[in-house]
Amino acid sequence: MPELPEVEVTRLGFADRIAGAEVRAVRLGQPLRWPLGCEPRQLAGQRVLGVRRRGKYLLMDLSGGLLLLHLGMSGSLRLHDAAPAPGKHDHFDLETDRGTLRLHDPRRFGAVVFALGEEDPVARKLLQGLGVEPLDIFFEPEGFWRALRERRASIKQVLLAGDVVVGVGNIYASEALFAAGIRPTRSARRLTRAQATRLHAAVRQVLQRALELGGSTLRDFRNANGESGYFQLDAMVYDREGQPCRVCGTPIKALRQGQRSTFFCPVCQPA
DNA sequence: AAAAGCCCCTGGATGC
DNA sequence: TGCATCCAGGGGCTTT
Numbered sequence: 001m002p003e004l005p006e007v008e009v010t011r012l013g014f015a016d017r018i019a020g021a022e023v024r025a026v027r028l029g030q031p032l033r034w035p036l037g038c039e040p041r042q043l044a045g046q047r048v049l050g051v052r053r054r055g056k057y058l059l060m061d062l063s064g065g066l067l068l069l070h071l072g073m074s075g076s077l078r079l080h081d082a083a084p085a086p087g088k089h090d091h092f093d094l095e096t097d098r099g100t101l102r103l104h105d106p107r108r109f110g111a112v113v114f115a116l117g118e119e120d121p122v123a124r125k126l127l128q129g130l131g132v133e134p135l136d137i138f139f140e141p142e143g144f145w146r147a148l149r150e151r152r153a154s155i156k157q158v159l160l161a162g163d164v165v166v167g168v169g170n171i172y173a174s175e176a177l178f179a180a181g182i183r184p185t186r187s188a189r190r191l192t193r194a195q196a197t198r199l200h201a202a203v204r205q206v207l208q209r210a211l212e213l214g215g216s217t218l219r220d221f222r223n224a225n226g227e228s229g230y231f232q233l234d235a236m237v238y239d240r241e242g243q244p245c246r247v248c249g250t251p252i253k254a255l256r257q258g259q260r261s262t263f264f265c266p267v268c269q270p271a
Numbered sequence: 272a273a274a275a276g277c278c279c280c281t282g283g284a285t286g287c
Numbered sequence: 288t289g290c291a292t293c294c295a296g297g298g299g300c301t302t303t
Contacts, residue, residue, distance in 0.1 A: 002296060033279070033299090056297075073297055074281080089281085107280045109297060126299095153274060161274095162298080169296055218296060219283085258275070261294085 002071040004134065004167025005210035006221050006229065007056050010071070013224030014079040014101065015051035021096035022047055023062070029091035032103075033072065033111040037122055043067075043114070048096065055130045055166035065116050067094075068126055072109030076222045078102050106220070131164045134203050139165060145196035148188040155191060155199070156184035157258050168203060171216055171231075171238045174263045176202040178237045183269045184262045185255070209234065237263040 002010070026040035042064075049061040058077075060067040069077065083100035086093065092103040092112045103110060115123035131147075132139045147164045148155070158164055159173040168176065177184050179202035182195055191199065215221060215229030218239070222228055232238070236246050241254035245265040254263050 006296075033297095070297080072280095073295070075296095105280095106282070107295085107297095109279065151273080157274085160297090171296060216296075221296075259277085260297095 002056060002075065002215070002221060003169030003172050003210075004053075004056060004207055005172070005231065006215035006223075007058060007071060007167075008053055008211055009215045009223045009229065010077050011051055011053050011058055011224075014077065017079055018048050018060075018096065018098055018101060019050050020048065021098035024095045024097060025093075027086065027093040027095065029086060029089075030108060032091055032105065032108050033070070034113055036112060036114055038065075038114040043094070054127055055133075055162060056169070057126065059118075065114055066118060066120070066123060068111070068113045068115060068123060069103070070111045071103075072105060072107060072111070074107040074220060075103055075105035075110035076220065077224055078104065078222065078226055079224045101224075129163055131162055131166045134165050134167050134207055139200070139204070141193075141197040141200040144200045145191070145193050148191050148196055151188040153188060154185050154257055155182060155188045156262050158188040159203075160258070160260065165203065167207065170260050170262075171218075171235070172203070172206050172210065174238045175236060176206045178263075178265060178269060179206055181269055183271050184257065184264050186271060237265060239263065 023043045023046045026043050028040060047063040052059045056070060058069040080100045080102060083102055089106040090102055090104050094101040103112060113122060151158045156173050156177060159168045180198040182199060210231040213229060213231040214223060216231040217228035218232055237252050240252045240263060242251050245252055245268060248267045250265055250267040252263055253266050254261055
């Protein structure tokens with residue numbers, strides 16, 4: 001579910017409120033993707049220094065380590081002033097003197113992992129190989145084009161892979177390719193410099209727009225204050241198979257790439 | 272090295 | 288309130 005905009009909206013929704021808090025206790029529900037990696041009581045007494053984001057990971061700096069949080073497909077984080085009794089899908093609570101940060105994740109593809117720091121092998125393993133941050137100045141058209149030239153896979157799958165540029169998931173990959181007028185099946189190495197430049201701008205624009213709208217709420221995404229996002233109402237192609245293209249009226253087509261659905265306009269995205 | 276498949280898991284929608 | 292099937296925002300791991 002959560003792509004860069006949803007993760008960032010979540011971060012913005014609780015980072016300032018939890019910064020400076022002291023951890024009182026940790027409660028675990030059912031297992032998530034990976035074990036926490038430490039005894040829950042080891043976190044008690046630690047201070048929350050801040051919350052950063054890298055790709056779709058949230059990095060919570062603690063006085064004695066680092067907590068890596070990932071929302072997987074169905075996860076959402078919420079900071080409660082007074083948390084209600086945990087439900088069957090509430091699998092992690094970080095109880096602090098400034099509220100309880102709770103991970104709700106029905107599918108349990110999400111994760112909360114403790115590491116001693118970013119150089120801890122546990123953290124490195126998860127963060128190494130991640131591509132450039134799309135909203136960062138280091139993401140620039142020329143380098144993007146050069147990286148794409150190395151890849152034979154389809155441009156949609158290269159965007160999703162996250163090793164060239166991070167944060168673009170299944171919704172925003174389709175949306176960015178539409179905005180750039182590029183067919184999702186086109187081999188990444190066959191993009192022209194002009195196409196790569198358009199796609200670079202499109203990725204930034206689409207993610208930025210989604211951020212402003214609070215992300216996309218397809219089923220269950222909520223930000224840290226329990227509010228839904230509204231980008232899905234703005235989607236040009238995602239989940240619009242058969243509906244008329246908002247630009248040219250041609251019915252939107254769907255196909256599958258690497259077990260994921262892709263949506264595009266056959267006219268606006270000729271190649 | 273890169274690419275393609277598989278799998279983790281629950282729940283909602285759809286079809287019979 | 289039956290049962291089977293398919294699909295869903297991710298991504299690490301194994302196999303080609």
